[in-house]
Amino acid sequence: MAQHSKVLRRKLTDMEIFPLTERKVATREEKSGPEAFFGKLHSSFLRAVKAAGGAIEHFYDMGGFKIRLCFAGSTMLPLITRALSHLESGPDPCSHLTICLWDSRSTGIDIPPPPWSQDDYLKRGEIGGYYDEHIYTHYDLYTGILSMLDLRQNIALYWLSDAKEFFYFETGAPLLTIFNWWMERHEKQMVHAAAVGTAAGGLLLVGKSGSGKSSTALACLDSKLLYAGDDHCFVETKPKPYAYSIFCSGKLSPKDFGRFPFLHEPLRYAKQPYGEKALFFLQDFFPQKMAKGFPVKAIFIPRITTRPETQIKKTSAVASLTALAPSTIFQLPHAGHEAFTFLSAFVKQVPAYTLELGTDVSGVTRAIENFLLVHG
Amino acid sequence: MNFIINKNIAHEIIDGEAIIVNLENGNYYSLDKTGADLWNFVEKGLDVPEIIEGLAQRYEGNRTEMENSVRQLLADMEKEGLITINQETKGEKHRGILAPGEGELKNGKKLLFESPTLQKYTDMQAMLWLDPIHEVDETGWPNTPKFSEEN
Secondary structure (H helix, E strand, O other): OOOOOOOEEEOOOHHHHOOOOOOOOOOHHHHOOHHHHHHHHHHHHHHHHHHOOOEEEEEEEEOOEEEEEEEEOOOOHHHHOHHHHHHEEOOOOOOOEEEEEEEHHHHOOOOOOOOOOHHHEOOOOEEOOOOOOOEEEEEOOOOOOEEEEEOOOOEEEEEEOOHHHOOHHHHHOOOHHHHHHHHHOOOOEEEEEEEEEEOOEEEEEEOOOOOOHHHHHHHHHHOOOEEEEOOEEEEEOOOOOEEEEOOOEEEEOHHHHHHOHHHHHHHHOOEOOOOOOEEEEHHHOOHHHEOOEEEEEEEEEEEEOOOOOOEEEEEOHHHHHHHHHHHHHOOOOOOOHHHHHHHHHHHHHOOEEEEEEOOOHHHHHHHHHHHHHHHO | OOEEEOOOEEEEEEOOEEEEEEOOOOOEEEEEOHHHHHHHHHHOOOOHHHHHHHHHOOEEOOHHHHHHHHHHHHHHHHHOOOEEEOOOOOOOOOHHHOOOOOOOOEOOEOEEOOOOOOEEEOOOHHHOOOOOOOOEOOOOOEOOOOOOOOO
16 A cells, blocks of 8 residues: 655644644733634644654645644654545645644543533534634544644644544544534535536435435545545535545445455455445555546436446426435534525536436446546 | 514515525525515515505405415514514605506416415525533543544
């Protein structure tokens, strides 16, 4: 498998990692609010960097922005970077967003106790009172990951107690919450969708888990089509509908292994807890098939059928919005009216179709290729 | 009596179909044809007689059946937390928007009235922590399920 390169290990100064340009005396309210907690948490990160012997930086081009990941030590590197490896770029001193990542177990640095109460945990892991216009906070009660973003400084913090307890699915879509918060402020919306196509144009595959998004996207690896994600991507509406890749991960149910013989090698190296989907990283095996993005020509809603042939049928924009909006919004902390309005505008710009999936996998990709030849 | 759409409700009408999402509990809904027209009238602040009149100008059908359907659908929407009776109604009249707009009728003819139903979807509830109460460890952070590197 390909190894990740472009690792930059050096000691960073506090100001490099946390370039506060507007340091000021905090008011009483700020001392106990989200800004104060962000500051305390970041101080823990700086101590973790020192304890780990330095910071390790990785840089990525995502959606037209330069993202810098700054790790305290190497423990979390393989957990985070593999899904982003297709977007990796060279060091850049002018990153748009810096994300600081660490765990307490490997660095020996604890973080302060949460200043909020149990009642402040909301339904999607948001923390009541700990997000405002500038600072967002999320604690995932399932994975134990704490995420914070300060939009004024374009710095995010990503912490968990013990990297050895990192949930394997998180390695396929790490930093999802932070990416979403930040991109939505830059006129891009994360969507729960797969994306496949060509450099000239592609399509989103939308719908609930189990509807055939992932398997359809993976089928395209054995065709002329490019792959930009099987579960998440960013979209924008201006100047034209466009999709950006985020992760190069893929997932496949054990029951489908036999239908995808070309995935034999990735599946050999896949992580797969008993009974769960196998998770693998396609940049390691299909680097030429990875796309950073393309114009969106259509939204496809897959439907699994028992017929051998695949059919594509026009459907309504509301069907498209129904398949796209709820499953996107309810997995993203803080997503609400703005995301819904964005997605409504998006589906009005892009025609929608039902993709009635045939059992013949090659027929699925032929149907998509033919569609894009006509509509691309 | 008219209604207001609740704050936690996101909604959109496109090409005569409506999608309504309750951002609070994860439920979402669809309405087609008459139901989408009714939702449009609710959004514009029409009262119940105006909603019935607006539908009667677009659809051919038994007036009593139409009234019963409207009242039932409004009751369903209220029960689902989508709308609330507007206590501050100012008695505005909306006669100007009751008449069908251009393209709303097919060849100038009314469509046959079909009793609207609120199609409800609950599959997103599983994505929300409906009861995010939890135990905490000695540091104050919530206990989470344990995963190992091999998982």
